[in-house]
Amino acid sequence: MSKKKVSATAASQTIAITVSPDITDGARRAVIDAVLPSVDHGRFPVKCVVGEKLRVTAHCFTDGHDVLRANLCWRAEGEAEFREVPMTPLVNDVWEAFITPPSLGRYGYTVAAWVDPFESWRHELTRRVDPEDVRIALQVGALEIAEAAKRADGTDRKALARWAKQLDALARDPDAQVATLKALALDEEQTTLARRYPDRRHEVRFATELPLDAERERARFSTWYELFPRSTSPTPGVHGTFRDVERRLPAIAAMGFDVLYFPPIHPVGRVQRKGPNNALTHGPDDVGSPWAIGAEEGGHKSILPALGTPEDFRHLRDEAAKHGIELALDIAFQCAPDHPYVKAHPEWFRWRPDGTVQYAENPPKKYQDIYPFNFESEDWRGLWSELRSVIEHWIGEGVRIFRVDNPHTKAFPFWEWCIGEIRRQHPEVIFLAEAFTRPKVMHRLAKGGFSQSYTYFTWRNTKAELVEYFTELSTAPGIDYFRPNVWPNTPDILHEQLQGGEISVYQTRLVLAATLAANYGIYGPAYELREHKPREPGSEEYRDSEKYQLRHWNHDDPESLAPFIARVNRIRRENPALQWDRTLRFLPIENDQLLAYAKASEDGRNVIVTVVNLDPHNVQSGWVNLAPKSLGLETHEAFEMHDLLSGQRFMWQGDWHYVQLDPHRVPAHIFAVRRRDAGSRDFDYFL
């Protein structure tokens, strides 16, 4: 096959289409296949979190019945040498080992395997019974061990040489019994020593070094609260400020949120500014959409004066930190027609013959107040580096979490490059992709580097939909790179289910989000105050949406869900099981209105079982299957189910258990599973 390049990386592949692989050492008999996890065969990094155990498996075997040894080899970016971890054979030629990344950043891993002469000899010897065979075997072993001695130093070298001599001598002793011969040859202590000096001359390495990104824990476990700073003034009709937001911090912290996310805080364009409810015209006092970024006061690196000064922003950032809350900003790479970029860099936009720019769209949404960037600009390099500098600016202001607006309407190569560049300097930065689009597009963004991704959760409402979708989200291949961040509502999505305003529905959707996914968030105060009027029937838009006008919220509403949310979020914080997506397992339950699932912590000690009533109006009951065996108990053993929502405790025994949920009280159980002997004392979870 012609070696003519197909692309930068294609050249390497010609090895696959040339007829014979080029062999440097034909005596390399080990075979390594299917090293997992692997995202597109190493084209993209696998994701994990610092300190977390990443399980790596591979198929390793060789011809005949010789014995293999295999090591998992891994290194941090920039390290020349690999660290090696011995792999353990499981069934059917599958081997496993674990990596625990010690710090943030990029890692690479691969697998090395070799046919081990010493192990093969030992395995062979155990099968031998004929005295003559055994004597010969001992002589063969003596030679192997003498070789191992040469690879060792000091006392090890002496010890191995001595063992080799003893074996050879004993093999030639006519009086020695088979038992004696084998005893010396299979001696555990000497064997352990010999294993330290394997013969790896014919070692094989898996051809691909697979990339791995270790992020901080908040990439895997976070609880988001979105609000519009301009709607935080205690005085109706007055534009809110960062100082007003500071006053909200205690309440937000009390609800248990650890990420506070703001829509864009930049100057809002005046040209084509939108009026209330997405009107195409606006009045003098209309504030417009914060996503129509840029005006004469500045663009993506500036702050809307009405919100405050950069100093005010830093003060807010520090106050939030005191409450254990991190600020997240909105990265919306687009411009109002009067954004300074439009004059300064006309080459970044696509101009039409009539001297206009076609406004942005994300069908069916039309953004008449926004110009999109032209990612096919001749000056794409200039555009890319300016956009990167926007993120760097806010990193300079102490922001480490960014929610990216419609990333799927910007070029994919840009994101892969930009996130890579940022993470090389700041591996602690977290990016959330707000892409509500087609599955493969969303997955590609996650592969390209986004730490978290919005999902279809809002539109998954029935038991069947939830089981199917969250099974997909919690299993390979997605689980290796796509981290769901699920939202019951957003400023763009008031789902039909919420438009009835029933408390039970708001509670149900919150519990589902908070217990099905380790990352979730709500758009408040709209959520806890159950704002539920659509702009018009059949619309998912909020009426009088904050996207286009100031709103004033009554935080003293006695029906506020704040206390309920606080309780659920505390349960998340106190139970590691809810801080993982990988361990989700749905439980059989004989009622289509009841959904039940279990989650366990990485070490398996913390087990949470959630049961939710999806029917907002009626009491539902049914039998849920939770087998003691699946909890490491004897079939007959009883165990305690402690409902962390209601505080009630139940004793369960056997495989099937009766549950009943009344939506008018609490539509869910969030059970901590406890050993009986632990009684009501401290947690004592299952191993």
Added chain:
Amino acid sequence: MSKKKVSATAASQTIAITVSPDITDGARRAVIDAVLPSVDHGRFPVKCVVGEKLRVTAHCFTDGHDVLRANLCWRAEGEAEFREVPMTPLVNDVWEAFITPPSLGRYGYTVAAWVDPFESWRHELTRRVDPEDVRIALQVGALEIAEAAKRADGTDRKALARWAKQLDALARDPDAQVATLKALALDEEQTTLARRYPDRRHEVRFATELPLDAERERARFSTWYELFPRSTSPTPGVHGTFRDVERRLPAIAAMGFDVLYFPPIHPVGRVQRKGPNNALTHGPDDVGSPWAIGAEEGGHKSILPALGTPEDFRHLRDEAAKHGIELALDIAFQCAPDHPYVKAHPEWFRWRPDGTVQYAENPPKKYQDIYPFNFESEDWRGLWSELRSVIEHWIGEGVRIFRVDNPHTKAFPFWEWCIGEIRRQHPEVIFLAEAFTRPKVMHRLAKGGFSQSYTYFTWRNTKAELVEYFTELSTAPGIDYFRPNVWPNTPDILHEQLQGGEISVYQTRLVLAATLAANYGIYGPAYELREHKPREPGSEEYRDSEKYQLRHWNHDDPESLAPFIARVNRIRRENPALQWDRTLRFLPIENDQLLAYAKASEDGRNVIVTVVNLDPHNVQSGWVNLAPKSLGLETHEAFEMHDLLSGQRFMWQGDWHYVQLDPHRVPAHIFAVRRRDAGSRDFDYFL
């Protein structure tokens, strides 16, 4: 990440672990993912057959809502340029196209995609209604089309330039109506012309060129008959010859076999020669095991004198060809202790301190009469090329099919290299891997180049086992590289099920093999004459096995299955549906003793439904599900089921159909499904 190589191909992968991909053109916005089929991301070739349609799919998309175009690019080995086939978008960003390899050999394929400005403009225009928008759109289009004109020549160039001018002029005509404007802009004829000159400046190519091997049809569809030439003499106790085999050809051809496979035909070693029933001692007249290859008369390139001369072999080969039968030889790379190689190349064997060589084993089998080669020999290069020359020798003698004995006890890199080398010169050569071992080992051999592979069929007997195993064998990823060749018996395997000798069992297992797999074979005459005595109870070895002694067969046995086998094989020849593995689909049938499945030809016109009674003793009946809709018929339409075994015809209507099978008559139906209107006339299959 350090660029230090992990291995020859790892270097390419450092692009994955360096932080930012190196970007040459940031304006390349198309994304291509998941090009399938692909065996280990192109490390190994996908398998197909010349003239067969290979379906290739890929995920192609871009940011925003611009329109893509994608081409499947493929070329034969050695060609510098790719042929391009436009791909068609299906649902969810999956695109498809087909490759039909015109000739034998290695091919490569990949995918190219680009954001197409013309298509994007056209798509955009269809959505526009505002007259001003449409006028602007026309001017934009005029510019695009003017560019297309520059890429065209001659009349096309003129035509496109004219169209561009017309659009621009009309756009500026104040009297032109929207309908008129859009009519000219969306004109089909002009559009077709413009599409021939797309703007591919920002084209993206999938980084991997995937390899594909096109073999001849017999690699996919073959019917094998194995016999021991030395047992073909009409006179009991006399050593058979190639001439005797020639006398058997008409009968073998009459049974419908197209591959005649012989165990090794080389001189048999005398040292450690085995006696009858695997005895460790032999008498003066014992012939030994033909797999103990080599004696003073010669080795792997010689013929056992008792069988005949090279001339006799060629004569047999030509006679077989006249009957449409191809000879297949056994490649067993191992030596009797007195094989000439042992003296000439002691460096190819592993000598023990006592000057002996450990005999070969394939646990639990012991081959005391065989020395294995040492694939870790310092002279592996010399060993490899000598072994390749053995295959080349027999290719020189006109052999094109090789059944390889225990390939899994020889080094994997050797096979990949050797088969690759052979196929480069002789792409028509077919290799069958006789590896009864662990799944991943068998699959790796198939990936490494073997055209066909032995399977676990012999040990899959219950309905559940057969459904599970053949579903695996007929679906991805295995179906892309692993071609099963299934055998109800071999000289090594007389399955317990056969040891009862019941005709119905022999019929059932034959029908299953012949209709479940496109490649199958039997070891005869043991099979058609129902040889069924085990060496001892619980053993899968034949008593008085031909492996160690001459046998004489009574071909005139009135109970011979020869006529039944002939009928089944004729049905295979006449029905393309049975010549494919990919289209297998099991049908629901409410009886655990009844197995039902459908197969269709590549074009879907030939449909065969097989129903088998797995109970050798009792009549079994049940209802099988075959929905008219699945056959492209209306729900109410009746269709004819023509049992090609019994000749009976049935009319079926609706989804569920009653079947009853008596093992004492015929334990299976092999139905051709026919349109009613075809009546009993010529075949007229379903589309």
